[in-house]
Amino acid sequence: MTSGHDCDVLVIGGGIVGLSTAYALTRAVPGTRVTVLEKEHGPARHQTGRNSGVIHSGVYYRPGSLKARFAVRGAAEMVEFCAEFGIAHAVTGKLIVATERDELPRLHALVQRGRENGIPVRELGPAQIGEYEPYVRGLAAIHVGTTGVADYVSVARHLAEASGADIRYGAEVVQIDRRAERGVAVRTAAGDIVRGRVLVNCAGLHCDRIARLAGDDPGMRIVPFRGEYFELARPELVRGLVYPVPDPAFPFLGVHLTRGIDKSVHVGPNAVPALALEGYDWSTVRPRELGATLAWPGSWRIARRHWRYGAGELRRSVSRDAFTSAVRRLLPAVTADDLVPAPAGVRAQAVLRDGTLVDDFMIREAPRTVHVLNAPSPAATASLPIGREVARRALAALGS
Structure with missing residues (x-):
């Protein structure tokens, strides 16, 4: 090995957060040499490219948290970014609908949280729900006007191009040496x-493994949940x-409808446990990855604590009728035949x-290292502020 460096900042991961970080680095300090290593043969192949494409408003998140601050800021910035680069997007607004009386206090709490986060929220009665969504039924709802949708795969591609970074696809990292003099060396x-x-x-899905390869204990494990x-055929x-009122005990928002x-x-x-980090169906099982999940004490504690919730999710996974029943709470006109996998x-x-x-x-x-260890939804919405925050920390490490 020679003592030279191929780049100033080496980013592992070509999803929207990694590419936003590369974009932020080169905009903050022009001339910064950035290399991105992505194991797939193109950008945004996992979380970024396999979601419902929602631009989240930030209404759900605890005031003052990174999620709240970055989602509120990121939603506005994402709309501006899409408009600047001609990326398909729309600000549609959304309804969060209470269908049971015991959900009403949680709905009212969301109104308060939204207002604390600086988000315009309108409260609706049953008749007003129909003004927005004629086929949706509920006891009450709130309308959040700043929610929208975007083509996040196109966003990722534009971030990659606009960053000017050296993007290397098909480059899976298998070894990291942080003992290299004044830097880090990785082997693909x-x-x-x-x-x-x-x-x-x-x-993303592999961030805890990458942290361990770097010699750091992340203090967590990625437990994959398949969505x-x-x-809708009609x-x-x-x-x-259209969203249900979420259960605050879980980071999932429930079965919702997204145009x-x-x-x-x-x-x-x-949301069900996946049997592999990239387990997009029940037939994808990777024993080593599944074994690592099962060996983590936190996995068993989740199961003991939330088994009733999990049982309901599993039932909807294997039963089209059960899934249809969940949707019909919001949209009574739906039948099982309307749902196409x-x-x-x-x-x-x-x-x-x-x-x-x-x-x-x-x-x-960690020394000469920044780890992003939890960035699921709304990370796509918040990707531009997240990228700036990670870039800020990386540049501080670069100057130390």
């Missing part, structure tokens, strides 16, 4: 060695976005040893 599966002065870990989707039943930029309507996701996604959910599902974005620093 193809045997290539890439050296950087600072390492940024934006590896299962359907497409998209005319939904005008925009995308292509005018199709996605229904989901149902659509591609699934996997959420990279960080779980602590005690079984806590990490709620906020988690960014940790």
Whole structure:
């Protein structure tokens, strides 16, 4: 090995967060040499490209948290970015609908939270729901006007191009050496060695493994949850976005209805444990990855604590009728024949040893390294502010 560096900042992960970080680095300090290593043969192949494409308003998130601050700011910036680069997007607004009386206090709490986060929220009665969504039924709802949809794969591609970074696809990282003098060296599966002065870990589903390869204990594990989707055969039943009132004990938002930029309507996701980090169906099982999940104490603590919730999700996964019943709470006109299977996604959910599902974005620093350890939804919405925050920390490490 020579003592030279191929780049100033070496980013692992070519999803929207990694590419936004590269974009932020080169805009903050022009001339910064950035290399991005992505194991797939194109950008945004996992979380970024396998979600419902929602631009989240930030209404759900604890005031003052990174999620709240970055989502509110990021939603406005994402709309501006899409407009600047001609990327398909729309600000549609959304309804969050209470269908049971015990959901009403949680709905009212969301109104308060939205206002604390600076988000315009309108409260609706049953008749007013129909003004927005004629086929949706509920006891009460709130309308959040700043929610929208975007083509996040196109966003990722434009970030990659606009960053000017050296993007290397098909480059899976298998070894990291942080003992290299004044820098970090990584080896790819193809045997290539890439050296950087600072390492940024934006590896999503694999971020905990990358942290351990770097010699750091992340204090968490990624426990993958598959989000299962359907497409609505009668998209005319939904005008925009319709959500249930979420359970605050979980980071999942429940089965919802999303009219995308292509005018199709996605229904989901149902959230079930995945049997591999990239386990997009029940037939994809990777024993080593599944074994690592089962060996993590937090996985068993989640199961003991939330088994009733999990049982309901599993039932909807194997029963079309059960899934249809969940949708009919919001949209009574739906039948099982209206639901056409659509591609699934996997959420990279960080779980602590005690079984806590990490709620906020988690960014940790180590010598010459920045790790992004929890960045599921709304990370796509918040990707531009997240990228600036990670870039700020990387540049500080670069100057130290």
